[in-house]
Every structure is written in C-alpha cells, then in structure tokens.
Amino acid sequence: MLDFSLSDEQKALRDLAREFAQNEIAPVAQQLDRTGEYPFEILKKAHKLGLLNLTIGEAYGGGGVGWLEACIVAEEFAAACAGVTTAANATELALTPIELAGSEEQKHKFIPPIARDGSLAAFCVTEPGAGSDVASIRTRAVKRGDEYILNGTKHFITNGDVAQLLSVLAVTDPEKKHRGMSFFAVPADTPGITRTHMGEKMGHRASDTSEIVFEDVHVPAANLLGSEGVGFKVAMETFDRTRIGIGAAGVGVARAALEASIKFAKERQQFGQPIANFQGIQFMLADMAMKIETARLAVYYAAWLTDRNLAYAYATAIAKAYGSDVAMQVATDAVQIHGGYGYMADYKVEKYMRDAKLLQIYEGTNQVQRIVIARTLLKD
Ligand SMILES: Cc1cc2nc3c(=O)[nH]c(=O)nc-3n(C[C@H](O)[C@H](O)[C@H](O)COP(=O)(O)OP(=O)(O)OC[C@H]3O[C@@H](n4cnc5c(N)ncnc54)[C@H](O)[C@@H]3O)c2cc1C
Incomplete structure (x- = not known):
C-alpha cells in the first residue's frame, strides 16, 4: 500500500x-x-x-x-x-x-x-584537524583506574557554550584507528573544560558555535557509552539518522523563500504590471516549487525507511544533500526574483540564502553525502 x-x-x-x-x-x-x-x-x-x-x-x-x-x-x-x-x-x-x-x-x-527538563546538550565530534575525516580525530581518553582522562580540542560545536551535557568522541586506542574510538557523556561543568564562543558566522546566527578544550578532564569510567571501540560506528549511525533533519530544514528554508518570492512577484510592478506576469519569473517559481516538492518527498521517504529500520543510510544521504542543495538553489533564486531588494537585509531572502549554505556543510558536507550515495551504487 x-x-x-x-x-x-x-x-x-x-x-x-x-x-x-x-x-x-x-x-x-x-x-x-x-x-x-x-x-x-x-x-x-x-x-x-x-x-x-x-x-x-x-x-x-x-x-x-x-x-x-x-x-x-x-x-x-x-x-x-x-x-x-x-x-x-x-x-x-x-x-x-x-x-x-x-x-x-x-x-x-x-x-x-x-x-525531560528542557536542558541543552552538544555533540562533540569535529576538531580543528578533523572534519569530514572523522577517523582522524585526536582527542584522547586515557583510562586510569575507574576514570578516563580526556585531552583535546573540539570545535564548531553547536550549543558548545550553552550545553549542560557533552557527548564526546575520543580516541581510546590509537593503534586500532577508527575502531579505537569511544563516546563519553561528559557534564559540561567538569573541571578542565574551557568553552569559547567561536565568533561571527554567515548565518544560523541564533545558534551557538563554540570551541571546547579538554585539559586533563577526569571522566568516570561509568560515563563511557557502551564499550570501548564502538564510538566511530555510533557517530556514523547517529549521522545516518539525524541528517534527514537537515534535509527537512532545507525544505523549510526553501518553502519560506518561495512564499516570499510569490508575494513579492505579485506586488512588484515593472513595465506597468506585476513581475509575476512575466514568464521568466513564472518559470523560476515553478522550478522552485518542483524542487521543494521533490525534496520533501525524498525527506519523507528517508524518514519512513528510518522509522521502520529498513536500510536507510543511502536515502538519508540523498535527503540531506538534495534538501540542502534545493534550499541553496531556491534561496538564490528568491534573491534574484527580489532584484536589488533581495540583496538588502530588510528583506528576508538574503538570510535564507546565508542560512541555506550551512545546511550543505554540517552533519557531513554534501560531498560526503555523495560519497555515501556513490558507495552504495558501486557496491557489488
Ligand atoms: C555552524 C556550524 C555548526 C556545527 N556544529 C557541529 C556540531 O554540533 N558538532 C560537530 O561535531 N561538528 C559540528 N560542525 C562541524 C561540521 O560538521 C564540519 O564543518 C563539517 O563536517 C566539515 O568539516 P570541515 O569544516 O573540517 O571541512 P573539511 O572536512 O576540511 O572539508 C573542506 C572541503 O573539502 C571537502 N572534502 C573533504 N573530504 C572530501 C572527500 N573525501 N571528497 C570530496 N570532498 C571532500 C568538503 O566537502 C569541503 O567542501 C559544525 C560546523 C559549523 C560551521
């Protein structure tokens, strides 16, 4: 059915x-x-x-x-x-x-x-030297008695400066490479943690992006999530699910950009008539709508698979990459439809364009999503 x-x-x-x-x-x-x-x-x-x-x-x-x-x-x-x-x-x-x-x-x-209490948490994987290549993280967790001692630097961490709890990926056995990584639940007020807001960014400015430095941070062994060595796999399994949400956010940004464009095109008069009368504008609006409708279907399909625990990594990669690419394309067209006004901060569409960009970058860049998709295509 x-x-x-x-x-x-x-x-x-x-x-x-x-x-x-x-x-x-x-x-x-x-x-x-x-x-x-x-x-x-x-x-x-x-x-x-x-x-x-x-x-x-x-x-x-x-x-x-x-x-x-x-x-x-x-x-x-x-x-x-x-x-x-x-x-x-x-x-x-x-x-x-x-x-x-x-x-x-x-x-x-x-x-x-x-x-339950509405507090905040932050996902700490990315490091200055390890973005797309998660397997090259260097934050170390060394076991001493019934504790682990964490040292390293995480950056670009959303909620990093406001979170009460940090989920931290660290290396527990460097010999084992990506099979030697583990996740820890770390209360953000643990001594040895320094959190610094990373400053101005292009968009998503209502969100916090911080650097977190761990200096001899003592974490109880009871805070190791699951067992040693499963951290990389858990990080990838997390992304396999959560990245659909980025595709969905892309659909939202694109939808808002289209709605603003329709309104503007009906109101803005040039050559004695609303610009919505021009086929050049109508075709742009129609293309924007086609992309949004197909992106939403891709997102819903990927979510449907995920909720049924059917093979979903391929579909969520498509939903993330396509949804965010659509957001970027539609927001750029929305600025074009608004002409010079689209370039001004008083109109919302320039914000949509700046916000869409990050959706193509975080939770696995859209190049990384294409690697995931191609890997499935080329599998024997
Ligand atoms: C505002 C913001 C919030 C973020 N929030 C979080 C967070 O909460 N937690 C967290 O852990 N991280 C977070 N990140 C980090 C984000 O996930 C990384 O920025 C992203 O994964 C890319 O890593 P990088 O920036 O180091 O770029 P790089 O990995 O250095 O990539 C640079 C460029 O090279 C390309 N590239 C890399 N490898 C390949 C390849 N094999 N083939 C083709 N192209 C390739 C990339 O696609 C990109 O275009 C956030 C980032 C930002 C900007």
Missing part, C-alpha cells in the same frame, strides 16, 4: 509546530540574526509544547515519535528561522549517541535531565 497522507496526529503536530514557529520564531528571526542572541526562551516554550527531542524515547523524557514527525517539525521551524532550528535540534543530535550506545542505566541517568 502506498499512502501519501499524514495521520491526524501528524497533521496536528505540523499545525502546532507551524503555529509556534510563525508566532514565536518568525517575528524575532531577523532580530536574532542581527544580534546573534541565543533563543533560550523560544527553546523553553518549544520544550513545554513537546516540540524538542522528538525521536528520543518517551521513557527518557523525549517525544517518543519517529523521524517523520521530527522532519515535519524541522521543516516548520526552519521556515521561520534555520538558526533557531539548529539550536533546537543540536540537543537531540547529542542525545542520539547516548540512546544508541548507552546501557539502560546510562540512558536513564544522562538523557532525562536534558530531555
């Missing part, structure tokens, strides 16, 4: 997310973009409404729903502000390795204080 309809529960969730995003996020999106202020109050309200950590198990204080629901909400949030969406989703990203690798006891210990 093939069914493209959303259930009543999914429609209700979409409507709730849309109302919240349009009433609470959209009106302040440009101000947050200008000031770079972190949206603490917005996230608190979103948490109260049950719009955060949707895929984390209910038993641990999460939403207990699937990736399809998470993608529906991500599209709505990103149509209002991609920066707030990044801030909102970073916690779920950080909790996913705990849910994937942690023992029942660890999940009950580490996840509820974040997911």
